[in-house]
Amino acid sequence: MFDFFKGFGVTFSTMFKKVVTEEYPEDFPPAAPRYHGRHQLNRHPDGLEKCVGCELCAWACPADAIFVEGGDNTEEARFSPGERYGADYQINYLRCIGCGLCIEACPTRSLTMTNFYELADDNRQDLIYTKEQLLAPLLPGMEQPPHPMRLGKDEQDYYVQGPVLARQGVESDPVGEQVR
């Protein structure tokens, strides 16, 4: 007979508890700091791309979601320090399972994952993200490639002294892990 009140009791007591419902999409709660969200192709502090087009991410990908084609940096058109850059870069988010093996494989820490998770669309084509969409935004002090190496005479300067150079840069960490 008390079961009746017991049942309503549960409902009544919930009214005084904190609600767990997320008010998405009006409210946009951040994901956990290490959430495997959308990828980002990072830049050196001067705006040159970190990606060297090595395809190790594509090789590591268990879902075959990544397509990369390398390109040759020339003196006239330089996109990254060193000889090689990623001329074409595509991630197919219909295939990506968010495992993060690609960012583990990346030798230059060019590819990282942000915690942006709004990856839905009404057609397949738009879910293949291209290099322009994946590249990190230009922060202050960065310059849109192609341009010559500003932080040293060769790629060694970028890699070996990278952290030091980054600290000297205006906005220190170009890896904007929190995207809103």
Added chain:
Amino acid sequence: MTTTETETVTLTIDGIEVTAPKGEILIRTCERLGIIVPRFCDHPLLEPAGACRQCLVEVEMGGRPMPKPQASCTMTVADGMVVKTQHTSPVADKAQQGVMELLLINHPLDCPICDKGGECPLQNQAMSTGRTDSRFVETKRTFPKPLPISSQVLLDRERCVLCQRCTRFSDEIAGDPFIDLLERGANQQIGTAEDKPFQSYFSGNTIQICPVGALTSAAYRFRSRPFDLKSTPSVCEHCSSGCASRTDTRRGQVMRKLAGNDPEVNEEWLCDKGRFAFRYLGAKQRITRPLLRDESGQLVEVSWTEALRVAAEGLLAARGNRGIGVLAGGRLTREDAYAYAKFARVAAGTHDVDFRARPHSAEELAFLQTQLTPTVTFAAVEAAPSVLTVGMDLEEESGILFLRVRKAVRKHGQRVFTLGQWSTPGVEKTHATLIKSVPGAEASVLRELSVGGELVDALSATGSVILVGDRAAEVPGLHSAVAELATRTGAQVAWVPRRAGDRGALEVGAVPTLLPGGRPVTDAAARAEVERAWGVTLSAEPGRSTDEILAAAASGALSGLVVGGVDPHDLADPAAALAGLANVGFLVSLEIMTSAVTELADVVLPVAPDAHRAGTYVNWEGRHRPFAPSLDGGGVLPDCRVLDTLAVEMDVDLFTQTPSAAAGDLDRLGPYTGTFTAPTERPGSTPRPAQVGSAVLATWRQLLDDGALQVDEPALAGTARAPRVRANAATAERLGLTEGGQASVATDRGAITLPVELADLPDGVVWLPAHSPGSQVRSTLGVGHGALVRVTAG
């Protein structure tokens, strides 16, 4: 010789007793046992070097262990030897790990940006036999990179492990020792002389055999990784050697070609044309949709149905009028050539079909009939005690055959004779005896030498070979002189055409005098066999040759032409050929690219290039070289399918819908069993003595030139030999030419102006490359080999 070959020794490797032929090197014996010893410098086709020291093993001789581990790539097997590899010997294992650590000391961590990454012997063997970390923490030695050593080979000296495979290849195999070791100690590096880039026709092979990423290809730079590539075994389409190659494609595009391993044909080598010339597949000149000429005279894209209907109506009208001629071209597979041969006989009702898209003669056809069952192979050429080349420059016109001859010269001192005009690099690298002749007088020179002397003595040795190029057709009487010399000396004769499809087209009857299998048109019994198989009645009268067909078209004696891959500028008289193509009533062109023929054609039907078709090339040995398509789709069909459908529109059936159907139809006919007699033509008139200001022209093509299949290849073109006018010092002086200065070679039609280079030509002779940039001999001058030209300075 046979006794040494069968002599064997018995030794023990990793506890396994094994019998090996005497003289075999240890690493090869291990390989046969399935024991893989890591190595970099060892290559089965190069001399042992012992340069990298990676293959160290422990060796015990007569119960006494050798004090230090030994390099198994330089040590030959011996009786009673006890060998322990890294699998059983901690000493060998430690030695190999130590060598790997040393090799990696200065090796940069370039794998992510290195083209070799993923297919790198150093990467793989560092994983299998290296340590996980290095004790070397100091700064690595660096060099500026990449260093272009030619327009198509890039050198990265940091990555080099100094195995010397590239330098040994260039020195031993290609004979172009333009790269070598420089400096000493830690600064030792591969390099070229400052003024001499790595201009070799075979430089691409060094990229393929480099065990690290030190030599990379400019054309393939950063294009893909091995795991992206779909590899298909293929056959090279560029010359009549039929080299085995591997075509690597990514997303519907050919990325690169590599040499296949076929010990009987190309061993593991490929010339640079075969390796790098494939961008024509995606050239802007490519045709992939049928084109029809509209009322305004423009070619417009139409549907296959409409194009085939119009083509069939036009051809039927032409057949009813004064007839159709068929020009097949020299780049066809056996199956496609058969479709042309059958189309001519069954649909066009004529023997007017010819594959020869180059200067030709009736004498040549008579000679070719004796060449229907070839007996000479690459192996026979290699084993021959002496070789005579007639009407061909080995290096320029058959690169892989040149490597074989050079190998024979190096290995057993083969004697090479070249009937030519000057000591070309190919002549020098084969240490050939040059038999000099004024252009056009080759036949008389050969006849004089046939009487007796050094050449006859050398060629009389059993197994000697005479190699005849297709340029021999430009000299009247030369084929007869060759036949006579062969009869006198007992040497075997091999016809080595320049184009990949020539021999196949000959065998399947794409010539005016022969039916498939070499059946003569004039032989009633042979003709009856074909008539039974095809269900048609064939004329007993042989047809016309390419030149005669085009002349007939020009004069209105033919109403229609079906033309395959023919470039009128390759023919003896391009102007006359173009007149024929322009004046013929109805012209159907089957092409892969726009050409002088498609510009004049009423209907253009696109056909499939090699990457999109299956088929079989017949190489100069007569060896069948089947290949499958390396790219799917492409929306293009092979010639045999297009001709079959066109014939169906004309109400006849060819049964060549697919290459395999065509091959089946052809094979049911079988070969002809009769024999032919060799031509006995007298040499032509002796060349005219050069008048003041004139000279006799010698000319042939260079390997890398303005060929139709070499479009869009700037890196490849960069290693082509510079076009030059060549003459000897006396002639140059008489004509007022100076070395390095310009010379103008002219006829009434036009002039070619190029820098002069002195060479050992006969007096009164100048040489020009036949089809190089700035030197289109046939189309500019309207004449060819053996013609009289005016030469002036400037």
